[in-house]
Amino acid sequence: MSGAGRRRRVAELRPGERVDSIFVVARKALCSFRDPARGCYLALWLADATGQVKARVWEGASEIAPSVQVERPFRAVGTVEVFRDGLELNLERLEPVAEGDVHPEDFLPVGARNPDEMAAEIGTLCRTVSEPSLRALLESLLSDTDFLGAFLRAPAAKVIHHAYLGGLAEHSLEVATVVLTMAELYPSLDRDLTLCGALLHDVGKIHELRYDWVIEYTDRGRLLGHTVLGYQLIAERLTALAFPEELGYRLLHLILSHHGEPSWGAPVVPQTLEAAVLAHADLLSGRTRQFHRILQSAEEQKTTWTPYDRVLERYLYRGTTGGRQGRYQEPGDG
Ligand SMILES: [Fe+2]
Ligand SMILES: [Fe+2]
Known part of the structure; x- marks a missing residue:
């Protein structure tokens, strides 16, 4: 893990924290800003054994993009941010890691x-x-x-x-x-x-x-x-x-x-x-x-509802107390 500091895994990422970890680039896409004068940014999906997180490189994306090899390990340095329903990494640095330094199984x-x-x-x-x-x-x-x-x-x-x-x-x-x-x-x-x-x-x-x-x-x-x-x-x-x-x-x-x-x-x-x-x-x-998988992630995040799941086309309800508090009342009973 040369130079990557304490490694944070995808499932452990929390809003606002600094990250200096090794992930595998699962996917990459060079995307245009709405304002064409601003050029492009690089969207990435970074993966490890615990999941995937979306990441973006805002500066110098066109120069960096060709050197970012999909399905290879990279050291990613940046900050965790909340974007829409999920977390994203705002990257400042992205550099390749020698394959001998890490093991594919770990990802x-x-x-x-x-x-x-x-x-x-x-x-x-x-x-x-x-x-x-x-x-x-x-x-x-x-x-x-x-x-x-x-x-x-x-x-x-x-x-x-x-x-x-x-x-x-x-x-x-x-x-x-x-x-x-x-x-x-x-x-x-x-x-x-x-x-x-x-x-x-x-x-x-x-x-x-x-x-x-x-x-x-x-x-x-x-x-x-x-x-x-x-x-x-x-x-x-x-x-x-x-x-x-x-x-x-x-x-x-x-x-x-x-x-x-x-x-x-x-x-x-x-x-x-x-x-x-x-x-x-x-x-x-x-x-x-x-x-089970979707509800488990709600359990980890301690949220009552899961984010909208596009495959199931619904939100899932985890609840807060397992339904064992309060007294049931017929809807409309006052
Ligand atoms: Fe099956
Ligand atoms: Fe099948």
Whole structure:
């Protein structure tokens, strides 16, 4: 951390304070002032393991901009300011940091769950699958160290939910837990098939996202999407394993339909009971995590309401006392 003083992380930034820290430049944009005579300023999105913060360089932006490399670490010196709903860094200095001085892992968010523990849980679930072909498929994937390593390390998203290293495995296990509960309620649900679909529905994310300095889409991921990439990955395995034909279609249908609606990226809508349950379980896990993440940041900021969330198109209410003070009165009771 040469010359950067005490490092402040994004989540620790407070209005008015001076900052001298190392961040990764996630994005940059040279923007024109409304008054063209004033030239341009440089807008940046700086990231570390705890989040992203917007930053601006007001002076000499056109000269600095070409030397600011995206997805590389930079030492940023400036002041934290409040702008609209959030915090921004007003930068005075921005200088590159030798890559040997920092480790990319330090800038990526990591999930709370231990990867070995998740691998053990996946292994335990796999051993509950009695259908021999599905069991063989899961075993072939879990014994593939490259696959398992990538599955345990990949995030489940760039931003919205489980967007941290280990997020894919964590999300897949959550979805598996939900579908197993549904299998207990509905014995007509094919438990082994739905469990297999829950664990594998998002495997395409291994190739859809990259996670070197920041979590970002790969070119292949942006062009094809994880639904199709996951279909490809599993279809190849099915061919290699001489998988039963109809069961193979049913499993691939789970992968292709798990987003539920064409407008949410599903090439086909769920047409089996297993697919309907999986699509809802997937949404439940993703949506719950999304609310949880947004409310947690309100918790840290001690605010009653969250800032407006553009993805959910609403404010979320954290409240102040958990609703346990005062006495409820019917609206209009005076
Ligand atoms: Fe998905
Ligand atoms: Fe998912």
